[in-house]
Amino acid sequence: MSRKKIDLTLTGLTIEAVAAEGRALTHYEGEVVFVEFAVPGDVVDICVTKKKKNHMEGRILRLVQPSPRRIAPFCSHFGICGGCKWQPLPYEMQLEAKRQQVYDQLVRIGHLDVPDVQQTIGSDLTQYYRNKLEFTFSERRWILDGEDPDALSPQEKLGLGFHVGKFFDKVLDIRHCYLQADPSNDIRLFIKRYTLERGLDYYNLRENRGYVRNIIIRTTQAGDVMLIVCFAHDDTPGERVALLDAVAEAFPRITSLYYVINRKLNDSIADQTCVLYKGEDAIYEEMEGLRFKIGPKSFYQTNTLQALKLYTVAREFAGLTGGETVYDLYTGTGTIAQFVARQAAKVVGIEYVPEAIADAIVNAGANDITNCEFVAGDMKDILTDAFIARHGRPDVIILDPPRAGIHPAVAQVILRAAPKRMVYVSCNPASQARDLAILSSHYRITRVQPVDMFPHTMHIENVCALELR
Secondary structure: OOOOOOOOEEEEEEOOEEOHHHOEEEEEOOEEEEEOOOOOOOEEEEEEEEEOOOEEEEEEEEEEEOOOOOOOOOOOOEOOEOOOOOOOOOHHHHHHHHHHHHHHHHHHHOOOOOOOEOOOEOOOOOOOOEOEEEEEEEOOEOOOOOOOHHHOOOHHHOEEEEEOOOOOOOEEEOOOOOOEOOOHHHHHHHHHHHHHHHOOOEOEOOOOEOOEEEEEEEEOOOOOEEEEEEEOOOOOHHHHHHHHHHHHHHOOOEEEEEEEEOOOOOOOOOOOOEEEEEEOOOEEEEEOOEEEEEOOOOOOOOEHHHHHHHHHHHHHHHOOOOOOEEEEEOOOOOHHHHHHHOOOOEEEEEEOOHHHHHHHHHHHHHOOOOOEEEEEOOHHHHOOHHHHHHHOOOOEEEEOOOOOOOOHHHHHHHHHHOOOEEEEEEOOHHHHHHHHHHHOOOEEEEEEEEEOOOOOOOOOEEEEEEEEO
């Protein structure tokens, strides 16, 4: 059944506030209207795109009068690429909106008893702050307004860039991205020119055909560069070798060059073999005198400088005095575990990804840390009463789970272990609020500190301190 088109235009609406999910809101005849790319104070005409029971959603048709606080977007891709939707919003307004988001999830929606939510800790860099980006090849790129698709050659329809929001098979060709510092843009543009000149087949995600699929670029503060090139098959190894050699010659700064043959329907390389083609097997990041190995599959906070602030908050909230046993759950490559190890007697880190645990062990050895133990496996299977009996009851637990939060079984084991203090680091305040509601039966929340890892987006990292009642 075809979706009924909504033919409704609302004129002269004044945007009132920043809302959830990166949108702004206004009201029309008492009904809430959510609008993307708007700034409080804007006067706009909008086209309603969705009409639901309790609200409407719309897009700006005309900016009648811009808000005095509106600033010009710095990126030419703004409005199509969904990566940095808050560019027109002054950074101080972004930080306040993120603090409000945390408050809403924990207090207004979650009904949790929390102290004041602190002002969001801002990022020193609001451009070129990411250390990892992934770009996708597309046989059929997103067609821009004003372009006639029938007038474009097959080559002009090819793109290398980011997925357009809500369209899994649409990719916006990126000319310049402000998220990752040089040589990220140069590498991407070189690979695009090379693949076009050689006539290599760009991937068609919908039909699962093509040759070149993705590139992943990772960088460090010291200037290390890792490039991972993903191919859909290895039927033409000569083309693969020629491309990798050309990139390596053009960019001697590339420290670590990998390739992946990914025949699956999805782009994830977590379950794929990463083949080292040239250079070192890893790049390295340093933080407070600690050195961390980053492999092609390693998790590392993507805003390096802000990660130091985040981990400093977590360590402060842990309140370590030197004699505690600490459990670092969802430890990744052991970054937080090693960051707090010098103030603890013993740290036990648990992580699902075996490669991450292998990196954690290597990192601890390289950093002369001898009081950390790392275990790989599914958290709900590893963290049991028997595990705690073997490794010692934790005095402090640090949690940094994926967006989905913690499994209910894990929460129950934690409650039975009854650590004196907990630190819950979350990239999703909604799932954090749900988990805190379970934990609050035995714990009180003593501090709440949002940290902005992703400027110009609605995403927020939040740290909560908990104490046993």
